[in-house]
Amino acid sequence: MSEKFDIFISYSNANRDKMEKIVNTIKFYGVSCWFQLRDSKQHFIEEINQAINNSNDFVVFLSNESVSSLMVRNEIARAIFQQKKNPSYDIVPVVLEPLTEENQEIINLFLGSLNWLYAEKYQDTESLVLAIFEQAGITFKTDEHLQSTYSTEKEVEKIRLKEQNRYLNEYAIRHLEHIFPKYSSPAVLDIGCDTGENILVRFEKSNFRFLIGVDSNAEAIEIAKANAAENTEFFCCDVTSEGFFRQIFSRMQRHNILGFDIIHISAVLLHLGNAEGLLKNLYMLLSPDGTLFIQDEDDGANIVYPHSQFFEDCFYIWEHSKESGDRSTARKLPAMLRDAGFNKIDVLSSAITSVDFGGKYREELWDLYFNPDLWSADSASYFDNFEAFNLLPKVKERHEQMKADYMEGKYFIMLGMFFLTATKN
Ligand SMILES: C[S@@+](CC[C@H](N)C(=O)[O-])C[C@H]1O[C@@H](n2cnc3c(N)ncnc32)[C@H](O)[C@@H]1O
Structure with missing residues (x-):
């Protein structure tokens, strides 16, 4: 042996x-x-x-x-x-x-x-x-346990993200519809586009001239390319790598543009080790009167009423899962955007709640955060802390009853989901 x-x-x-x-x-x-x-x-x-x-x-x-x-x-x-x-x-x-x-x-x-x-x-x-x-x-190696290892390669994460987007798109589109009229046929860049499916739903009414999507997941980009229309282009690249700027720049030259009118980045910054570096690059890639649109998260704004240990346990599990990134990203963004050179920063909204849209998406809100069947967690190595792994059986045992009570309206839930814009002027 x-x-x-x-x-x-x-x-x-x-x-x-x-x-x-x-x-x-x-x-x-x-x-x-x-x-x-x-x-x-x-x-x-x-x-x-x-x-x-x-x-x-x-x-x-x-x-x-x-x-x-x-x-x-x-x-x-x-x-x-x-x-x-x-x-x-x-x-x-x-x-x-x-x-x-x-x-x-x-x-x-x-x-x-x-x-x-x-x-x-x-x-x-x-x-x-x-x-x-x-x-x-x-x-x-401590670093490996702190770094986000987000991936949409797992089936459950694909399902969870879809549930999340069905609901979040309502908020995003509401905000984006105020931005679209500023540009007659915008050049659009989507950072972390996954399969491209979601950006196309969000930008259906934007009348974009062309849309470029980039993601580090090669499999997702293959799917995006297979479904790409003539005015859409998807490519695989790590947006924190040195090659990113060069790759995007060559595409801008091909399209004969100096900058993008709208740059969209949704649920990505929390997964990056170096969000500051990327935001500095995005500042350079945005046209002078362009708009950077960001969706990101902050668990500091989470509220549940009435209190239950079940929710505390779920929040703890998310905080310590290696896939879920930096759960206090959104609060840092205004300062990071200012450092990157942006002059005008607007927080369009900072939370989603279980009663929004008349409670229409109540179940989607639950599934995006509290459904253990939609977590990829099957081993201790999914966590940066063993206690989080230990809480899993407890959450699984209570989940069905908690969800039934919630669906009956016994709990009000608010989650810290931020939508922001940043412009140069
Ligand atoms: C939570 S998903 C969000 C996907 C999509 N933007 C949405 O809102 O549905 C995060 C995406 O960011 C991508 N991603 C994470 N780190 C990346 C990086 N360094 N470079 C490019 N894409 C990255 C992932 O592959 C994944 O598709």
């Missing part, structure tokens, strides 16, 4: 529930570990010995059952042997529960000279796991 692991996990099956939580948290940090469900079959012993040798460090979880287990004692003996050969091989004992005097004495013979971690001293699993990493000298 040649597979390498960061950590070998030694434990007793009697502690399996606790262990699964700890192991999920370790894996969530991108640290690999050998953790097998226990079996008494002899042929596993050789495999276990090899896994101990092929791991960088060894963590043993001590309980009265694990200290009494011959298997665990064999693993500890192996690990000590391994450490003798390789001094950088760390052994980290973690005490899961108070040990009897006899067990304490036995295990002291093996591990008495090492620094022990006591699980009860840590307020949650995450803090314990981070202490284990520290003692074993394990580094993990």
